[in-house]
Amino acid sequence: xxxRSNILNKLRAGxxxxxxxxxxxxxxxxxxxxxxxxEDRITRLRSLMEAxxxxxxxxxxxxxxxxxxxxxxxxxxxxxxxxxxxxxGRQLAEHWRHSAAKPxxxxxxxxxxxxxxELFWNVDASITGTVGGIAATGSLVxxxxxxxxxxxxxxxxxxxxxxxxxxxxxxxxxxxxxxNWSAGLPTNxxxxxxxxxxxxxxQVLAYGAHGPKELVVLxxxxx
Amino acid sequence: MSQRIPVTELTxxxxxxxxxxxxxxxxxxxxxxxxxxLMKKRADAFPDEEEREGLRELGxxxxxxxxxxxxDLLEQLEAKLTANGVHVHWAETTExxxxxxxxxxxxxxxTQVVKGKSMVSEEMEMNDFLAERNIECLESDMGExxxxxxxxxxxxxxxxxxxxxxFQVAKLFHDKLGVDETEDVNELIQIGRRTLRQKFLExxxxxxxVNFAIAETGTLLLVENEGxxxxxxxxxxxxxxxxxxxxxVENLRDVVPLLSLLTRSALGQPITxxxxxxxxxxxxxxxxxxxxxxxxxxxxxxxxxxxDAQLRQTLNxxxxxxxxxxxPVYTRVGGHTYGxxxxxxxxxxxxxxxxxxxxxxxxPSASSLCGACGEVCPVKIPIPEMLQRLRQxxxxxxxxxxxxxxxxxxxxxxxRALWRFWVTLNTSPGFYRLFxxxxxxxxxxxxxxxxxxxxxxxxxxxxxxxLHDLAKAHLNQGDR
Numbered sequence: 102x103x104x105r106s107n108i109l110n111k112l113r114a115g116x117x118x119x120x121x122x123x124x125x126x127x128x129x130x131x132x133x134x135x136x137x138x139x140e141d142r143i144t145r146l147r148s149l150m151e152a153x154x155x156x157x158x159x160x161x162x163x164x165x166x167x168x169x170x171x172x173x174x175x176x177x178x179x180x181x182x183x184x185x186x187x188x189x190g191r192q193l194a195e196h197w198r199h200s201a202a203k204p205x206x207x208x209x210x211x212x213x214x215x216x217x218x219e220l221f222w223n224v225d226a227s228i229t230g231t232v233g234g235i236a237a238t239g240s241l242v243x244x245x246x247x248x249x250x251x252x253x254x255x256x257x258x259x260x261x262x263x264x265x266x267x268x269x270x271x272x273x274x275x276x277x278x279x280x281n282w283s284a285g286l287p288t289n290x291x292x293x294x295x296x297x298x299x300x301x302x303x304q305v306l307a308y309g310a311h312g313p314k315e316l317v318v319l320x321x322x323x324x
Numbered sequence: 325m326s327q328r329i330p331v332t333e334l335t336x337x338x339x340x341x342x343x344x345x346x347x348x349x350x351x352x353x354x355x356x357x358x359x360x361x362l363m364k365k366r367a368d369a370f371p372d373e374e375e376r377e378g379l380r381e382l383g384x385x386x387x388x389x390x391x392x393x394x395x396d397l398l399e400q401l402e403a404k405l406t407a408n409g410v411h412v413h414w415a416e417t418t419e420x421x422x423x424x425x426x427x428x429x430x431x432x433x434x435t436q437v438v439k440g441k442s443m444v445s446e447e448m449e450m451n452d453f454l455a456e457r458n459i460e461c462l463e464s465d466m467g468e469x470x471x472x473x474x475x476x477x478x479x480x481x482x483x484x485x486x487x488x489x490x491f492q493v494a495k496l497f498h499d500k501l502g503v504d505e506t507e508d509v510n511e512l513i514q515i516g517r518r519t520l521r522q523k524f525l526e527x528x529x530x531x532x533x534v535n536f537a538i539a540e541t542g543t544l545l546l547v548e549n550e551g552x553x554x555x556x557x558x559x560x561x562x563x564x565x566x567x568x569x570x571x572x573v574e575n576l577r578d579v580v581p582l583l584s585l586l587t588r589s590a591l592g593q594p595i596t597x598x599x600x601x602x603x604x605x606x607x608x609x610x611x612x613x614x615x616x617x618x619x620x621x622x623x624x625x626x627x628x629x630x631x632d633a634q635l636r637q638t639l640n641x642x643x644x645x646x647x648x649x650x651x652p653v654y655t656r657v658g659g660h661t662y663g664x665x666x667x668x669x670x671x672x673x674x675x676x677x678x679x680x681x682x683x684x685x686x687x688p689s690a691s692s693l694c695g696a697c698g699e700v701c702p703v704k705i706p707i708p709e710m711l712q713r714l715r716q717x718x719x720x721x722x723x724x725x726x727x728x729x730x731x732x733x734x735x736x737x738x739x740r741a742l743w744r745f746w747v748t749l750n751t752s753p754g755f756y757r758l759f760x761x762x763x764x765x766x767x768x769x770x771x772x773x774x775x776x777x778x779x780x781x782x783x784x785x786x787x788x789x790x791l792h793d794l795a796k797a798h799l800n801q802g803d804r
Contacts, residue, residue, distance in 0.1 A: 104623075105414040108569065111627040112395040115636070122389040124574075130378045131580045149594065213559075213612035221525045238595035250612040251558045255551055274580045283576045286541050288606065288613055289558070292599035297551035299513060300591075301467035301483060303354075303490050304361055307513040310466060311520065312551025312598070 128274060135237035135272035142236040142269045143320060149239025153295035154308050156317040159266070165319050166196030169228060169261060172317060173204045178225035180205040182257060184248040189230055189263055209250050220252065226259035233268040234320075235276055235292070241318065242276060243291040251289050260313040262293070264320050338686035341661040351487055355658050358486045362649040365592025366700070383585045384704040386578045387640040394630070397539040397572045398621065404542025408604035411618045421622045422453040425531070425564055428618055429459055432562055434528030438520070440548065440556035441465035442533030443481055443643060444566045444622055446665045447678065450531070461531070464520050464552040466513060473500050479659030481666065482590050482645040487658055520552070530556035530614065534567035535642070536582060537619070540575045543603045544619065547587060547596040554600050563602075563614040569621050570630075570639035582642060585702035590644040625677035625729060632727050634713060638673050640703040645670075647697035647707060653690055662687070669697035673710040680730030681718050688714035760790045 102110075137145055147157045160168055173181060181204050184190040197206055207224060229249045233242045241262050245251040254260050270276040273292075277283070282290070297312030308314055345351055370376040390397060402412045415421035425448075429437060437454060439445060439461055451472065454461040463472040467484035471477065474496050478484030485493070490507050498505040503515050524530075532553055536545040544565050546553045557563045573579060587593045606613035629635045648654040648668025659667035664675045664684060672687040681687075688711050697707040718734045720726040749756055763770075767786040774783055 104416045104420060107416055108414055108623050108627055109395045112630055115631040122392040124389060125385055127382060130382050134375050209611060217525055221521060240595055247609045247611055252612045255554050277577060283540055286543055286601060286603045288604050290601040294595050295597045298597055299466045299550045301485055302493050302509045302512055304358055305509040307510045310513060310550035311517060311555050
């Protein structure tokens with residue numbers, strides 16, 4: 102007998118004569134306490150994210166590439182990992198050309214194995230898109246793909262994330278339903294709610310444990 | 325100054341270790357401060373009692389529903405994960421699970437493993453198993469890393485190094501890593517970051533636990549704040565997740581309330597920094613992520629707890645640690661006193677199923693039954709009720725067929741005989757009066773040593789006159 106059948110048989114014996122419990126999931130318990138007026142959603146998301154050391158800026162779609170340049174220059178960073186195959190990537194590259202911005206633009210265009218050492222140690226910052234935000238918990242939803250691979254939002258000490266104001270949902274349940282997650286999830290779906298942190302020594306909060314030391318969220322107004 | 329007793333080296337009983345821990349002022353301060361803060365954080369995270377209670381009830385129902393279909397859900401999970409390209413393995417014992425993990429690593433010719441935080445891997449003692457086979461298995465959660473560096477075990481399931489203060493960590497890093505001694509927590513964390521980043525880069529295999537396994541979509545969900553979980557599951561070419569068979573839930577939406585209950589109960593956070601949902605290995609057009617993902621489903625006594633409808637509730641546990649944070653016993657004796665992987669109230673009710681009551685005979689009784697654990701449990705496990713049940717199982721005679729592994733560990737003929745005597749005494753009035761007469765008359769002959777009681781108290785001596793006598797005299801006086 103295999104371990105699999107031994108375990109399943111034991112479990113089935115334990116359930117003999119019982120019937121499955123009904124599904125009494127009450128969605129109001131996870132939605133009603135977490136509903137916001139449209140004008141309050143961004144405020145809530147912002148205050149929660151700022152409470153965990155996230156830097157948040159609200160900008161127009163025309164303004165943000167210049168802000169990215171400024172953020173890098175303020176910090177004296179020498180390069181930025183971006184995704185040229187995305188709409189925001191093209192917009193960024195355009196701005197970089199016009200303004201002759203100094204930081205080098207790096208591209209994640211080869212398998213991680215081909216440049217692991219460099220990616221782990223020498224990339225100062227990255228910029229990625231998001232597929233939405235969650236007001237209730239102050240979270241970003243990231244859906245990594247071949248343009249913006251998983252490590253892109255994890256390895257560089259500074260991660261800049263773009264969030265469309267119109268894509269902020271009230272709560273996780275609403276986000277799941279709206280984007281129909283149960284119909285098919287990517288290899289790795291992520292909720293990110295601040296820069297990496299730890300309180301493992303004396304419960305003293307320290308940022309930059311293993312992931313980004315800084316998270317900057319640029320909220321793009323649709324106007 | 326530091327008078328810390330190396331608790332991991334004490335191999336005697338819970339009682340013996342408790343005595344040592346209680347005398348260790350540094351340890352007691354570290355725990356007291358930490359638990360007070362964690363209790364406050366949890367309370368602040370649930371400002372609305374009605375919301376909290378509704379959510380706990382829902383959490384309980386979700387877990388109960390999942391357990392009521394557990395074998396079916398495990399099969400569904402396996403089918404979905406397999407379709408997603410994940411290899412699923414089943415292990416009845418920790419030994420089997422270790423062999424599976426080892427064979428996967430060997431197939432890669434791997435020598436270096438990084439591990440995100442996983443209590444199941446602690447159950448397996450995976451680090452030791454792999455080390456014996458010349459494979460380095462390094463903890464990457466900051467707390468776990470500190471504990472591993474010092475050759476210790478975690479003392480809390482969420483905060484593994486909570487028994488240490490910054491000065492102890494500073495000295496440890498100085499001694500083991502050769503860095504300058506710094507008492508700045510940020511600097512200490514940065515030392516850990518630099519050391520471990522190189523390890524993430526080099527690792528052949530990443531190991532992680534699982535917080536929720538979602539049958540509907542074939543998804544492994546992990547929560548964390550540090551990013552080491554994402555690192556361990558993304559950077560190395562192979563990812564092995566290890567988990568207990570009770571972690572499966574039916575639907576993706578089921579994790580919404582459970583996630584909220586978990587992070588708020590554990591740390592008082594509305595959500596952790598990262599919620600990492602993994603549904604498969606790297607796809608053909610993707611540029612990172614492991615080429616292979618494995619899931620090891622471990623039983624290790626869980627099916628034994630599952631067999632009993634009452635004890636099955638133990639498997640509701642989502643490993644938040646709130647029960648230990650609120651436990652007056654845990655706060656005073658610390659996690660190492662329990663001598664096993666899972667300390668505190670949840671440890672007391674889950675460990676007997678894993679290792680048997682012979683190994684942890686004091687676990688069910690190391691509680692004042694104050695009820696705090698049951699009150700805060702996010703999935704409403706009636707922990708005090710479980711403890712009482714385990715106390716019964718613990719003293720059953722072989723003829724009474726105890727239902728828990730090694731039940732009857734504390735069965736004693738002498739104790740049974742004493743209780744039979746007590747019953748006879750209290751149900752036969754003549755005998756009772758005779759006993760009272762003798763006990764008061766020969767009070768000087770009462771034993772001076774009555775077991776554990778006289779270790780810390782003076783022996784009880786019967787009064788000169790019994791209460792019955794005194795009452796009778798009093799009533800007679802009143803009549804006059």
